[in-house]
Amino acid sequence: MIDRVRALLTVIEEGSVNRAAVRLRITQPALSRQMKLLESEVGGKLLERETSGVKPTGLGHTLVKVMRPVIDSYEAALAEVRRQARGSGSELRVGFLISAAQSILTPAMERLRKDHPEIRLKLHDMSPKEQIDALKSGGLDLALIGQEGAVAARDFHSLKLCSLGxxxxxxxxxxxxxxxxxxxxxxxxxxxxxxxxxxxxxxxxxxxxxxxxxxxxxxxxxxxxxxxxxxxxxxxxxxxxxxxxxxxxxxxxxxxxxxVSDARARWDFIVLWQRGKTTACTTALVEALKEAALKISGSPLPP
The missing domain is CATH 3.40.190.10 (Periplasmic binding protein-like II)
Incomplete structure (x- = not known):
């Protein structure tokens, strides 16, 4: 439906189905069919013909008023997703454990500000369960989590940053x-x-x-x-x-x-992030976290 609404907006802007069809690069009959389908979906006439072209009916005006903000929001969201897909997104929503912030996240942020000042982080202090739920719902891009992250590792990209005593x-x-x-x-x-x-x-x-x-x-x-x-x-x-x-x-x-003196007693520090193409911003933050983790663990993890 959203494509048909966008086509309606073009028809109204042009004041002509023919000119709108040229602008949209489709045939006039195909555009006319889209308008009839849209009228059928909303349950009323949206356009009326005049000698000079077409203009919106009262219902058409109402649809434009209601849907234009929706279309604008949709376009902005789609543009942001496309920027993320190209690796050019500059904001990351990061969940973290407050107890872990000083040891790993804080130094990682300092490194990120120095090397990638264009990247903005939105930080969310959350419990491990809240972080996992937010990742699943799309509310977070990345979660800095502890041993608890292992239960969700199969659903996301994951990396063990370090293994602590x-x-x-x-x-x-x-x-x-x-x-x-x-x-x-x-x-x-x-x-x-x-x-x-x-x-x-x-x-x-x-x-x-x-x-x-x-x-x-x-x-x-x-x-x-x-x-x-x-x-x-x-x-x-x-x-x-x-x-x-x-x-x-x-x-x-x-x-x-x-x-504790037990050599085999370890606690894993894990970072999780969304599946799909990993953006340049995410890669930069993960690398900064790895460097910070190396400093507190003393030795790199095996590849």
Whole structure:
């Protein structure tokens, strides 16, 4: 229908079906058929003939008034999509975990501003689940996500930026809080705090897998909606949880972060982006993220 509406606008601008057909590079009978189909779709006459040509009826005027903004919006959106397809789009909508921003996203943005000042980022602090949903709905172009991104990797382009160590979050008064390192095996029998799987899909399974590798199954006494609440419960309940080790550089009231000594305990940092042709802007941001990730991980990932 939108093509027929655009054809109607051309007919009205030209005041003639013949001149409009020439402008549209179609035959006059074909254009006349389009106008009849459009009148059938809207349920009324849109054009009336005069000796000097054609003019819109009252219904035609109404259709033009209502549909012109729609056509303009459609054309602008289509132009933006085409720019993105050519790799010339200059804006990226990026989802991220606030806890990860300082370690990877912030330095990546500094590199991007230096090398590609034309690229604009619209940043959205979102939980992993919100990021995945926004990618699926088209609300994000790229998501900087953690281990949880693995569950959605098959639906998008994905890249493991780096593999980080793991730390234990303990209350300040915990006997293990004074240690320089802790083996996960030493947490057997301890109470764990988990996170709502709706917000961080796969996070509790990741903790469970690490504990099983160490020879025990973790006992989750509670799950809550977000890392901040998890840490508050760790402090109040004298419980524990496992986190990526970039948390060592953060602070939370009543909490001590101690690295784990298990060499196989790792947490993957993943970036996801929309399938299809990868734009130049997306490539530039992914490269900047890889460079920032290399600095915190210390070694490149295998190709």
């Amino acid at each position: 793991v730390c234990v979050a303990l209350s300040n008064g915990d006997p293990l809080a004074c240690r320089k390192k802790i083996s996960i095996r030493e947490l057997a029998g301890r109470d764990f705090i988990g996170v709502d799987e709706d917000q961080m899909p796969g996070r509790n399974r990741w903790i469970t897998s690490l504990c099983r590798t160490a020879g025990f199954k973790p006992r989750f006494i509670a799950t809550t909606d977000g890392i901040t609440h998890v840490l508050s419960m760790v402090a109040s309940e004298s419980a524990v949880t496992l986190l990526p080790d970039y948390f060592k550089t953060t602070s939370h009231p009543g909490i001590t972060f101690v690295p």
